[in-house]
Amino acid sequence: MTSSSPTLNSYRALPDPDGHFGNFGGRFVAETLMPLILELEQAYKDAKSDPAFKKEMDYYLRHYVGRANPLYFAERLTEELGGAKIYFKREDLNHTGAHKINNCIGQILLAKRMGKTRIIAETGAGQHGVATATVCARFGLPCTVYMGSKDIERQSPNVFRMRLLGAEVKPVVSGSRSLKDAMNEALRDWVTNVEDTFYIIGTAAGPHPYPELVRDFQSVIGNEAKEQILEAEGRLPDQVIAAVGGGSNAIGLFHPFLDDKGVEVVGVEAAGHGVHTGKHAASLSAGKPGVLHGNRTYLLMDDDGQIKEADSISAGLDYPGIGPEHSWLKDIGRARYEPITDTEALDAFKLCSELEGIIPALECSHAIAQIVKEAPKMGKDKIILMCLSGRGDKDIFTVAEALGVKL
Amino acid sequence: MSDAIIGGQDRIAKRFAKLKEEGRAGLVTFITAGDPDPEASFEILKSLPEAGADIIELGMPFTDPMADGPAIQEASNRALAAGMHMRKTLSLVRGFRDLDHETPIILMGYYNPIYIYGVAEFLEDARNAGVDGLIVVDLPPEEDAELCVPTVEKGLSFIRLTTPTSDDKRLPKLVQNTSGFVYYVSVAGVTGAGSASNDQIVEAMGRLRRHTDLPIAVGFGIKTAQQAADVARQADAAVVGSAIVSKIAESLDENGKATDKTASMVTGLVRELANGVRNARK
Numbered sequence: 195m196t197s198s199s200p201t202l203n204s205y206r207a208l209p210d211p212d213g214h215f216g217n218f219g220g221r222f223v224a225e226t227l228m229p230l231i232l233e234l235e236q237a238y239k240d241a242k243s244d245p246a247f248k249k250e251m252d253y254y255l256r257h258y259v260g261r262a263n264p265l266y267f268a269e270r271l272t273e274e275l276g277g278a279k280i281y282f283k284r285e286d287l288n289h290t291g292a293h294k295i296n297n298c299i300g301q302i303l304l305a306k307r308m309g310k311t312r313i314i315a316e317t318g319a320g321q322h323g324v325a326t327a328t329v330c331a332r333f334g335l336p337c338t339v340y341m342g343s344k345d346i347e348r349q350s351p352n353v354f355r356m357r358l359l360g361a362e363v364k365p366v367v368s369g370s371r372s373l374k375d376a377m378n379e380a381l382r383d384w385v386t387n388v389e390d391t392f393y394i395i396g397t398a399a400g401p402h403p404y405p406e407l408v409r410d411f412q413s414v415i416g417n418e419a420k421e422q423i424l425e426a427e428g429r430l431p432d433q434v435i436a437a438v439g440g441g442s443n444a445i446g447l448f449h450p451f452l453d454d455k456g457v458e459v460v461g462v463e464a465a466g467h468g469v470h471t472g473k474h475a476a477s478l479s480a481g482k483p484g485v486l487h488g489n490r491t492y493l494l495m496d497d498d499g500q501i502k503e504a505d506s507i508s509a510g511l512d513y514p515g516i517g518p519e520h521s522w523l524k525d526i527g528r529a530r531y532e533p534i535t536d537t538e539a540l541d542a543f544k545l546c547s548e549l550e551g552i553i554p555a556l557e558c559s560h561a562i563a564q565i566v567k568e569a570p571k572m573g574k575d576k577i578i579l580m581c582l583s584g585r586g587d588k589d590i591f592t593v594a595e596a597l598g599v600k601l
Numbered sequence: 602m603s604d605a606i607i608g609g610q611d612r613i614a615k616r617f618a619k620l621k622e623e624g625r626a627g628l629v630t631f632i633t634a635g636d637p638d639p640e641a642s643f644e645i646l647k648s649l650p651e652a653g654a655d656i657i658e659l660g661m662p663f664t665d666p667m668a669d670g671p672a673i674q675e676a677s678n679r680a681l682a683a684g685m686h687m688r689k690t691l692s693l694v695r696g697f698r699d700l701d702h703e704t705p706i707i708l709m710g711y712y713n714p715i716y717i718y719g720v721a722e723f724l725e726d727a728r729n730a731g732v733d734g735l736i737v738v739d740l741p742p743e744e745d746a747e748l749c750v751p752t753v754e755k756g757l758s759f760i761r762l763t764t765p766t767s768d769d770k771r772l773p774k775l776v777q778n779t780s781g782f783v784y785y786v787s788v789a790g791v792t793g794a795g796s797a798s799n800d801q802i803v804e805a806m807g808r809l810r811r812h813t814d815l816p817i818a819v820g821f822g823i824k825t826a827q828q829a830a831d832v833a834r835q836a837d838a839a840v841v842g843s844a845i846v847s848k849i850a851e852s853l854d855e856n857g858k859a860t861d862k863t864a865s866m867v868t869g870l871v872r873e874l875a876n877g878v879r880n881a882r883k
Contacts, residue, residue: 212743222712222739224668226764226789229771368674369664381667386790388766485713485739486665498686499717501664 205452205528208519213402213489216525218518221401223488226385235403237308242410247303254299255414258332261296263287265422265579270549271565278432278572280565282552282582283419285443292555292584293415293443294325298394300411302329305392312387313337315394316380318345318373318439319510319557320352321584322396327361337361340379342372345509352588370503373439373513377487397440398517401488405518412446415581420450423579432572435460436581437560438531439475439511441520443583452528461520462564464506465533475504477516478524478531491518507536507592508556510584538563540596543586555584556592612733613705613758613781616655617816617837626833627655628878629818630871631709631842633676634659634693635685636849641859642680645849645867646697650704652868653875656818656838657697658736661690661710668738670793672843675850679857687714687723691730698731707760707781709736712748720748724755734758734781742774749778758782763809765789765801772812782816782837785809793843796822802835826877833881841874 208215221231241247255261264287268280285293305313313335317323323339330337339356343365346353356363369375377400384393398408416434423431434451436444438461451457466474474480477492484493486501494502494514504514523529534542539556542563547553554562561580569578586593594601620627630649635642649657662680666673694706708727715723715737727735734757740748742761752759758781766789767775776783785805787797797805802819809817819832820840832839848870852863 221741221743223741224738224764225741225762225775226668226766226786228741228743229766229768368671374665378665378667382670382791385668386794388789485711485716487667488739493713495713495717497717499663499714500681500686501713 206449208522209402209406213406215519215522217483218490218521219402219405220490221488222485222490223401224385226388230384230388231401231403233308234304237304238403238407241304241307247307250303251300255296259289259295259299260287261414262418265419265426267426268550271546274549275566275569277569277574278576278578279574280569281423281426281431281577281579283415283447283579285415285581285583286552286554286585290321290325290328291587292321292325293412293446293581294322294396295328296414296446297396297408297411297442298325298329300407301392301394302333302335305335305394306333308392310390310392311335312391313394314340314380314383314391315396316340316373316376317396318342318376318512319508320345320349320356320588321510323361323363324352324355324359326394326396327356327359330361331359338383339363340366340376340383342366342370342376344371345373345376348592349509349588350591372504372509374487374501374504374515381487397442398445398519399440399487399489399491399515405489408442409445409449409519412442413449415443415446416448416450419447419579423577427577430454430457431577431579432456433458433460433578435462435561435564435578437462437511437557437583438516438520439464439513439557440515441517443581445517445519447581448523448529459523459529460564461529461531462560463531463533464508464511464560465535466505466507468535469533473505474533475506475511475513476533477514478520479533481514483521486515489518491521492516492524507539507596508560510555510557511560532564534560534563536596540593542566543593547586552582553586554582555586556589558583559586612703613656616703616705617782620655620837625882626836626878627838628653628829628871628875629656629658629820629838629840630654630845631658631660631840632845632849633662633673633680634690635662635680635683636676636846637679637853637857637859637863638683639685639689639693641863643693643696644864646693647700648864648868649871650701652871653879654704654871656705656707658707658709658840658842659690659694661687661708661714663711663714666711668791670791670843672793672847672850676846687718691726694730694732705733706731707734707736708732710738712737712739715748720751724751724757728755728757732757734760736760736762736784738762742777745778753778753780760784762786765805769808769811772808776813776815779815782818783809783813784840785817785819785836787819787821790821792821794822796828799831802832806835826873829874830877830881833878839878845870
């Protein structure tokens with residue numbers, strides 16, 4: 195067993211050298227991959243202390259991704275709900291339309307440093323696949339994206355985008371044919387192509403060092419937002435909130451605020467048809483700790499330790515696990531995690547579109563739905579800062595179908 | 602004390618000593634527990650030693666077998682669909698152990714079902730059922746405190762996978778807490794994919810022998826008696842898995858149910874493989 199965290203001076207000091215966040219995280223991978231993961235860990239350590247790497251990262255984030263993106267005061271939504279002031283961190287305005295590109299830039303620059311010549315990735319909604327295909331096009335590396343065949347059906351525009359960008363999209367027909375199975379298949383590819391291949395994991399999960407490095411690359415969200423809210427309001431927010439699937443946009447927003455005692459941290463999980471129905475993706479609310487995809491974390495599973503299929507209208511949240519740092523934040527009580535159903539997310543999707551002229555991704559519509567519940571109960575002097583992690587154009591077919599509209 | 606709870610390391614050591622005496626390599630056969638259903642699986646399991654299996658690897662079904670190719674993935678799916686779970690896997694071993702006190706049984710699979718069962722309880726139950734060792738794919742030495750150390754303390758073997766990526770720097774760490782034998786995964790990849798060349802195996806054997814005195818079993822991609830014989834000339838044992846479970850798949854009726862040919866098709870292949878292995882050094 196791993197040691198649980200002793201008295202901490204900071205919530206931002208983990209993982210430990212073996213990749214543990216308290217009892218979570220770790221390196222549960224096939225031996226074939228161990229040398230690769232150790233090599234990646236070393237390469238990331240070197241890169242972190244290399245000013246040239248940071249400079250390169252900053253260059254692409256600014257000129258290619260379009261950062262810094264705005265922190266936007268959602269005035270009409272605030273008025274409508276009649277409570278706390280609501281700010282959106284506009285990750286939807288990034289190149290490729292979501293936060294995923296922040297991490298992809300970081301990882302492809304690492305891949306280049308390591309001399310890797312081929313990129314693989316898994317994708318659920320297709321946002322991470324598109325972001326990976328994009329950076330591969332930009333840096334001239336061949337790219338293979340694994341995607342569950344169920345997700346390919348419901349996210350066809352993103353499949354076409356990836357192919358336009360020159361990526362090979364491989365349908366995954368094993369298991370539940372969604373994100374977890376795509377991750378299995380990507381791991382099978384990696385274990386087969388150990389010499390030349392870099393695996394760009396899309397969320398803050400997987401074996402150490404991925405949860406740490408994805409979090410670090412996504413922390414640009416929280417770092418910018420912190421500066422921006424100080425500029426706009428002269429103080430920190432009372433709450434930061436984001437949707438969690440694997441949890442990369444959320445940890446990117448949360449991490450820079452974790453040591454700010456007055457800031458409440460809220461993650462929003464996909465409750466699908468409702469946590470009580472068993473058809474959901476709420477691993478923190480309804481799962482228990484287990485080991486999958488290289489880390490120990492909260493998972494949806496049966497009494498025999500068999501992984502259950504997740505269910506959510508949002509393909510990006512349709513995963514039976516969660517990044518290990520979120521599991522730790524839940525257990526130590528620094529963050530709380532709330533479930534939101536498909537129906538609540540759809541209502542929030544419409545509300546945001548109609549009031550703010552912003553069509554949000556279904557993923558972050560879950561966070562908006564939680565705000566709809568909480569903001570009215572908070573005073574008008576309170577501030578909520580939400581990560582609007584992506585644009586909803588990719589979701590219009592899913593939403594139309596859910597609303598019974600034929601396009 | 603009944604035979605069933607003879608320490609697992611003994612049964613494996615005895616088997617390799619016997620093979621050495623006979624001047625031949627062993628055949629390690631893999632099937633997934635409960636594939637295609639618990640009853641048929643038991644029929645197959647108990648027929649393996651007579652067909653020529655020297656050691657049996659019994660897969661613990663898992664929904665997400667990340668290091669396995671399609672053949673073993675499907676075997677896992679068939680077993681789970683037929684209601685297999687860990688307690689039934691252990692009763693399968695218990696049933697086998699009532700009939701056979703000598704053939705070592707190694708449980709092979711992924712960590713989560715063991716972790717959820719509870720490590721201490723699992724080891725106790727596995728030992729009492731007559732399990733001799735464990736191979737857990739997703740537990741590298743970096744996670745030895747989880748299961749490897751408690752397993753060895755319990756008197757069972759924790760058999761480590763070594764791979765083409767295990768270099769001289771990595772190998773000492775790999776053989777450190779291991780016992781029973783060392784499993785060499787001869788190709789980087791999933792189970793059932795391509796096979797290594799003879800030269801590659803010779804080179805790898807040389808490297809492994811520098812780091813361990815334990816017997817070495819070589820697996821991945823061995824499908825025919827000829828391939829098994831080639832490996833048996835270099836290694837202490839040859840492991841065959843995907844080819845055997847593919848035979849199970851082939852034997853099923855259109856509804857995926859076992860037929861009266863299922864056990865015999867498997868033993869037919871195992872006999873061929875055993876012939877290859879037994880005649881390799883003649």
